[in-house]
Amino acid sequence: MNATIALAGNPNSGKTTLFNELTGARQHVGNYPGVTVEKKEGTYKQDDISLKIVDLPGTYSLTAYSLEEVVARDFLVQEKPETVIDIVDASNLERNLYLMLQFMELGIPVCMALNMIDVSEKRGIEIDTKKLSELLGIPVVPTIARTGKGKQELMKAAADLVGSNTKPLPLEISYGDDIDNALAEMEVMITDAMFLTQTYPARWTALKYLENDEQIRSIGDAKNPGLSAKLKKITDRVSSHISNTLNTYPEAVIADHRYGYIRSIIRQDVITYQQDQDRLRISDKIDRIVTNRFAGPLLMIAIIFGLYQFTFTYSETPVGWLESFFGWVGGIAETNLPDGLVKSLIISGIIDGVGGVLGFVPLIMFMFLGISLLEDSGYLARVAFMLDRVFRIFGLHGSSVMAFIVSGGIAGGCAVPGVMATRTLKSPKERLATLLTVPFMNCGAKLPVFVLLIAAFFAENKAMMMFIITLIAWGGALLAAKFLRMTVIKGASTPFIMELPPYHLPTFKGLAIHTWERTWQYIKKAGTVILGISIILWAMMTFPGLPETQTQIFEQQRQTLLSAAPSAVVAEIEAPDGKKDDETEISEPAQQLNDKLLAVDRVEAETALKHSIAGRFGTALEGLTQFAGFDWRTNIALVGGFAAKEVVVSTLGTAYSLGEVDPEEIGSLSDVLANDPGWNPLVAFSLIIFTIFYAPCFVAVVCIAREAGSWKWGAFSMVFNTVIAFILSITVYQIGSIIL
Amino acid sequence: MQKLGMRQMKKKQSGTITSILADGELGRRIRDMGLVPGTKIQIMGRAPLYDPVALRAMGFTLTLRNNEANYIIVEVEEAK
Structure with a gap:
């Protein structure tokens, strides 16, 4: 059997957990064509069943409200998966059925995974799955995604549905006389004109016109402007009638009737409550403390600070191993290779460059592990809840938190997915302000720079220093966002409606897959882009010779x-x-x-480096950068950082190892910096500030340009950020020089 | 029985939604989350800065800003 199955469901319904459970390691992550919404695909194998599984973005509805919903809907009607598995949170049946109903309205073969059945049972909710299945006319399989319970039965049901090869009739429910009459009238017109009937059921198209669905309306306008105009006219007529008689809108009436239909099903003894529903659940008890007016913010700071401690303490040992490993490889190359350009390329270009970056993999793994833990446990949603009031002050949205955190708001993210995460923001203005300021966050690539400088100059206060750096990044980003929202991107704010999912312990498997995916992306980047850049920079620093x-x-x-x-x-x-x-x-x-x-x-070596292309560039900039305390070596490194921030470290490494011919003194770069007369804590701090704020790496700039829809914004972010960084660094260095 | 904007409701107060005054995006988003006339809700609390508000409906918790809660009219139950 060679069929595609789409996994759909509300956010927090356990969809990703089930996907991981079904596909295990047999999955890969890509993008939906043309957009940056993540598309996960995998294969499920069991006995003679082998099914391709596509994980659709989690949505509450199938309107064209968000990009995720449009992507999910387009996939369903265009790729026509043989079956959709809708993952439904059993303790949340009523709201979850709203999405289910929309699949059925669309006439898609669907079966239900009644997930987290254990949680709902613990809460005293008993669901008659047989009855639910009969009433809806679809297979219903109870599952516990976290343990994998029910997955075989579920896939069996899905495979049977595929095998039966029947396309269900679209579900037709009554939306009240006004709407029903209009639908009937429109349906005839649509069927007669064969208007979009290849893709959508006629009644569904009519329904979407009544719901004011922008996507369907614009597709309709393009396909058959005349008919589309007629349909809109009917919609307007119904709208004004409903507005006059009921003082509401067609969409509201339609939604009310959907929920009415759901309630009529549930009330037929589908759900029985064993206990008093009002009893306090564990999540509520936790929230009493975690989102408490006083304890909440303190705890939030403590948790974020704890994440740093965790990351830095536990990654120290493996970081040390990797450092000595690359030191050892460098030593072998040093003794065994003949002197000359090749040796210099291998040691200074390749080993130092890649080693400098890979050495930080353990750090990044620990950081991602911590973030995944917060994300999967449900705590990050509480952070958004607590911080929304603050974000609104700066003209942003509570959901901006996610983009900031992904970018490195909790240090160790990456601005590239962070910029992409802003797609969940509907308001173009808040979105633009967010994606232009998220690169100020401390991404995983900036971490090596900070770690290096902290190790060299602030070794006694590692965690405290990282914490301060994070506060500076946040403060700078928020003020910059406010500045942008007051000047370049003015406008009012958009809705903040968000679910606070119940707390739960993340599964080890989920955490492992999550962490590995992100770390692997970093390694891939390090292994390819960084190696290339490292070699180019080596060439720039070697040629022309003296x-x-x-x-x-x-x-x-x-x-x-x-x-x-x-x-x-x-x-x-x-x-x-x-x-x-x-x-x-x-x-x-x-x-x-x-x-x-x-x-x-x-x-001689230093003169040679100064003589090289990079040296000349760095020296030319020295006249300007000296006010911030940077010499030409730092300038070279910062220029390299335009390509990718981790290059700052490898370039400094290359620059200094080229400057020292003694192989015994290659040592650790932080020792070299700590002992170099050109460096002191003030220079290091000035460089830290500059690194936080200056132009995003090239990849991020490309993303910004694409997400913002114009290269103008890509260029803007490079210039704007660098100017801010320069002003701040000069301020820090000049004031610092006076005080110290 | 008294009708109130959700914004005026106090912590732990519960009631039944009677109407949603918002249309467009905000209205759609509110309805997608199951907040429609007839839905029972309870105020769970407010963020440390008194905004947004967290509420319980149909057995899950969701949050919205005070100025959005203004559009949701609730018939509140008398305090027990």
């Missing part, structure tokens, strides 16, 4: 030093086993000579 005349000057200096020294000392240094760097076995005078030679080498 002219002959200059290398000769350095050579002369070395010769002068050697000839001035006693021959025994020279012999000791030049002896094959007495390498210049081997400090333990040579005499005091030889050591001194060696140091002098090394100093010459360093100056």
